[in-house]
Amino acid sequence: MLTLEDKKALAAKGEDCFIIAECFFDRHFPRPTYFFNQRGRSAGTAHLQKNIIKFNPVLYSQNKQIFIEQVVAHEIAHLITYQLFGKVRPHGKEWQNMMTQVFKLPASTTHQLDVSDVQGKLFTYRCECNEHQLTIRRHNKIKKGTTYLCRQCKSALIAVEVDN
Numbered sequence: 001m002l003t004l005e006d007k008k009a010l011a012a013k014g015e016d017c018f019i020i021a022e023c024f025f026d027r028h029f030p031r032p033t034y035f036f037n038q039r040g041r042s043a044g045t046a047h048l049q050k051n052i053i054k055f056n057p058v059l060y061s062q063n064k065q066i067f068i069e070q071v072v073a074h075e076i077a078h079l080i081t082y083q084l085f086g087k088v089r090p091h092g093k094e095w096q097n098m099m100t101q102v103f104k105l106p107a108s109t110t111h112q113l114d115v116s117d118v119q120g121k122l123f124t125y126r127c128e129c130n131e132h133q134l135t136i137r138r139h140n141k142i143k144k145g146t147t148y149l150c151r152q153c154k155s156a157l158i159a160v161e162v163d164n
Contacts, residue, residue: 030051
C-alpha cells in the first residue's frame with residue numbers, strides 16, 4: 001500500500017511531465033486520473049481512451065527512483081501521444097519522439113525491474129528446441145484450447161508434467 005506522500009510524488013512528477021509537454025507543444029493536455037492498483041509485472045499502464053494511468057504499488061515501493069525518473073514519463077508519453085496523434089503503435093515513432101525529444105529520456109519500451117515479488121506461479125512447457133515458463137493466464141488459455149507456438153522452432157508448446 002502506498003502512502004499519501006508516495007501518491008503525491010507520482011502525481012507531482014506527472015504534473016511536471018505535462019508542463020514540459022505543454023511548453024513544448026504550446027497547448028493544454030487534460031490531466032489523467034491516477035490509480036495505484038496495477039498488478040503483475042507491469043510497472044504502469046496508460047489507458048488511453050479513459051485518460052487513466054495505473055502504477056504498480058509493489059514495484060514502486062521497491063524502485064521509487066526509477067519510477068520518478070522514467071516510469072511516470074513513459075506512461076504520460078503514451079497519453080500525450082494518443083491525444084496528439086490518435087491511435088498509433090504503442091511504442092512507435094510518435095511515442096519514441098515524445099520520450100527523446102520532449103522528455104529527453106531514453107525510449108525504453110520495457111523496464112528491467114526485479115519482478116520476483118510480483119511474479120505469479122509459472123508453468124513449464126516444452127517445444128522441440130527449448131523449455132518455456134508461462135504465466136497462469138497463458139496456462140489457463142492452453143487448458144481451454146489455445147495453442148502457443150515457439151518463436152524459434154514454431155512447434156506447439158506442451159506442458160511438462162511435474163512430479164510431486
